[in-house]
Structures are given as C-alpha cells and as structure tokens.
Amino acid sequence: MRVLVVEDEPILADAIAEWLRRxxxxxxxxxxxxxxxxRLAVNSYDVVVLDRDIPxxxxxxxxxxxxxGETRILMLTAASGVRDRVAGLGLGADDYLPKPFAFVxxxxxxxxxxxxxxxAAPPVLQRAGLRIxxxxxxxxxxxxxxTLANKEFALLTELVRADGAVVSxxxxxxxxxxxxxDPFTNVVRVTMMKLRRKLGDPPIVETVAGVGYRIR
Incomplete structure (x- = not known):
C-alpha cells in the first residue's frame, strides 16, 4: 500500500516515513x-498523511x-482544539491527529x-490458506x-487483496x-521468487504470462 507524507518539517517527515516503511x-x-x-496528479496513493499548515x-x-476520491486523508496539525478538529474533518479529511502524537x-x-x-477491506485478509x-x-x-521481509509482505498483501484477480x-x-x-527494474520478479520460496509448496502464486500474478 502506498502513502504520501506531506509535512514541512523535514525531520518529522523523515521519521514518519521511516516508521511507515517499517x-x-x-x-x-x-x-x-x-x-x-x-504527486497526487501522477501517482495513486491509498492514504495521504497531510500536515495542515504547509507552505x-x-x-x-x-x-x-x-x-x-479513493485516497484517504489523515490530517496532522499542532492545533488540537475541538473546533480545529471539526474544521479539518469538514474539509473532507477522513481522520485527524493532533501533534505531538505517538507513531504507533x-x-x-x-x-x-x-x-x-x-x-471496505476486512481487518484480517484470508485466501487459499493464507491469513494476513x-x-x-x-x-x-x-x-x-x-516471516517475510517488508516488500515481500507488501507484495503478498496486494495479491491477497485482489481476491483472485490478476495484479499487474x-x-x-x-x-x-x-x-x-526504476520502472524497468526486475525487482518485482526477484521479490516474487523470494516470496514463493517462503510460502512453500504447493505453489500458491500463479504467473499469468504477459499480464501479472494472482493467488489461485
């Protein structure tokens, strides 16, 4: 899943990004x-973590x-009063988190x-014996x-969320x-090889030639 962090304090922005990457x-x-x-005009984000007071x-x-739209908005702000939270939600934000906050x-x-x-996505994803x-x-x-590495976990989650559909x-x-x-990298293929090895037999991820992958 992909997140855009919009925060004008570089140290805080980097800390948020590092936490979410973990x-x-x-x-x-x-x-x-x-x-x-x-970025929003060219990329498809699932969530935007948006500081309210940005330049x-x-x-x-x-x-x-x-x-x-489909993108969810988590608004951050140093203003924590009820009126401020209501105003933020009134703008269309899906959730509101006052600073300072715990990363967890x-x-x-x-x-x-x-x-x-x-x-709506269920809190626990299940398909073909997998539980995420x-x-x-x-x-x-x-x-x-x-036990999966971060990219392996994210890759598998996308495949299971597709509910049997082919994912390009x-x-x-x-x-x-x-x-x-790099859009021309083979990182997807390499990560998929590692994921399949960890998932074990019988094979559960199917390659659809020229299209993508799916969970049978």
Missing part, C-alpha cells in the same frame, strides 16, 4: 502543498482537492483508514507462521515501491 508501506515524502498536488499551497486546499497511533490510524476503502493481519504484520499459511507488475511497482524505483 510497517511495509511504500512512502513518498514532500514538504510543500504544491508538490503534494503534483505554498495550504493543507486545507490540498485536502479539498483530494476529498471525495499514527500507523494504527493509517491501517484503520485502509480498512475504509471501497469496498496487516495491523500486526503477521502472516501464516495453513496455521504456520511465515506495474500495479505492484506503484503500490509496493516508492517513486524512486
């Missing part, structure tokens, strides 16, 4: 509202431009927003726990890796 999210970071709008284009304007609460709120996609708990970052197959390599690059990835 949770197996693909994360892009910008420090200004105009750059946020540029060039205010966070309120960014929120208005995103609200109503931030990631919990991001996971909660992902469960509010259309159609994104919030706890746990994976098992037929009751046996499996381009979609996986967009959702599992950030904007710095």
């Amino acid at each position: 949770e197996a999210f693909a994360v892009d970071v910008v420090h200004r509202g105009d750059l946020a709008l540029e 060039v284009v205010h966070g309120d304007e960014v929120c208005r431009s995103v609200a109503g 609460e931030l990631s919990a709120r991001v996971h909660a927003l992902l469960r509010r996609t259309r159609p 708990d994104p919030g706890r970052r746990e994976v098992s197959r037929d009751g046996q726990a499996i 390599t381009e979609h996986l690059l967009e959702k599992v890796w950030d904007e710095h990835i």
